[in-house]
Amino acid sequence: MVDQKACTRCRECIRVCPHNSLSLVENRICFDDSACFSCGHCRAVCPADAIGIGAVPEALELVSVADAAGSWWQGEMAIQELVALMRMRRSCRNYLDRDVPDAVLTDLVKIGTTAPSGTNSQGWGFIITSGRKEVEFLGALVGEFYRRLNKKAKNPLLYLAAKIFAGDALGRYRRNYCQQVSEALTAWETHREDRLFHGAPAVLLITGKNSASCPGEDALLATQNILLAAHGMGLGSCLIGFAVEAIRRDRGLQRALGMVDDEKLYAAIALGYPAVKFLRPANRRRVLPRRTRFFRK
Ligand SMILES: Cc1cc2nc3c(=O)[nH]c(=O)nc-3n(C[C@H](O)[C@H](O)[C@H](O)COP(=O)(O)O)c2cc1C
Numbered sequence: 001m002v003d004q005k006a007c008t009r010c011r012e013c014i015r016v017c018p019h020n021s022l023s024l025v026e027n028r029i030c031f032d033d034s035a036c037f038s039c040g041h042c043r044a045v046c047p048a049d050a051i052g053i054g055a056v057p058e059a060l061e062l063v064s065v066a067d068a069a070g071s072w073w074q075g076e077m078a079i080q081e082l083v084a085l086m087r088m089r090r091s092c093r094n095y096l097d098r099d100v101p102d103a104v105l106t107d108l109v110k111i112g113t114t115a116p117s118g119t120n121s122q123g124w125g126f127i128i129t130s131g132r133k134e135v136e137f138l139g140a141l142v143g144e145f146y147r148r149l150n151k152k153a154k155n156p157l158l159y160l161a162a163k164i165f166a167g168d169a170l171g172r173y174r175r176n177y178c179q180q181v182s183e184a185l186t187a188w189e190t191h192r193e194d195r196l197f198h199g200a201p202a203v204l205l206i207t208g209k210n211s212a213s214c215p216g217e218d219a220l221l222a223t224q225n226i227l228l229a230a231h232g233m234g235l236g237s238c239l240i241g242f243a244v245e246a247i248r249r250d251r252g253l254q255r256a257l258g259m260v261d262d263e264k265l266y267a268a269i270a271l272g273y274p275a276v277k278f279l280r281p282a283n284r285r286r287v288l289p290r291r292t293r294f295f296r297k
Helices: 012-016 041-045 079-088 102-112 132-154 156-166 169-176 178-191 215-232 241-249 251-256
Strands: 022-025 028-031 124-130 202-209 236-239 263-272
Touching: 012 022, 012 041, 079 215, 102 124, 102 202, 102 215, 124 132, 124 215, 132 156, 132 169, 132 178, 132 202, 132 241, 132 251, 156 169, 169 178, 202 215, 202 241, 215 236, 215 263, 241 251, 241 263
Parallel strands: none
Antiparallel strands: 022 028, 124 202, 202 263, 236 263
């Protein structure tokens, strides 16, 4: 893994390794792989490019956008552009009748994987639903889940039993969402109005492995990368929590999606070319960060 001929013994790799997997022994860089989690920091800092990391691909191999990795160092990029991108990303609920090319969807997944992950486990999974026919079928499966749930929530006996045995979750659903969901189901049945995925031609599902150290965080960090990249690629996007809730609770839906037992869904992103142009960025409530005061100034 270390090209000893090219290595200049500068020890930068030893300094940055989070697990002390590298050491200098008899003027050679030695590598102990027992604790290494393949973060690649050693390779990233090596001025002689003398370190290789096993089977991990060198590039993202994006097809629809140029891969400019390595050209922006810390503090050397246009931060204004990045902040503007973050501010201008809005949830899109109006889409053109135009498919998103498969290469673009695959690139978005790859871009998602540039996110950090707990112990570099990269325990995320991605499921692409591409084309209106596929999306509508997924929507119908999700709709079926809510039809059953609404029936339960509206049945006084079942509602009472659920309240006694499972807390007030069903009550909260009945108070906050039942009516809205009923109307959405009717809108679909009567005039094919898609209030779930908003008519998007693609949906991307992001899952995490239960066995990973931080599956939820990993999946959601990848999700945010995808949302930002989608905006940069001219796509609109919208997180669909209603789909996440249904898929999480319905084993049949998970099976239909090919999800395995060790897998949990964390995000569903509707994607498509926008039929709306937001001219101004999102305004957010002011935040007041708190500060620790462990020491008096
Ligand atoms: C966890 C989560 C779930 C969401 N679920 C839905 C959803 O089911 N349907 C929808 O239209 N928007 C959904 N949204 C989008 C939010 O409504 C939206 O992010 C919020 O109103 C702020 O608007 P913006 O994204 O345009 O800045 C969801 C957002 C998040 C973070």
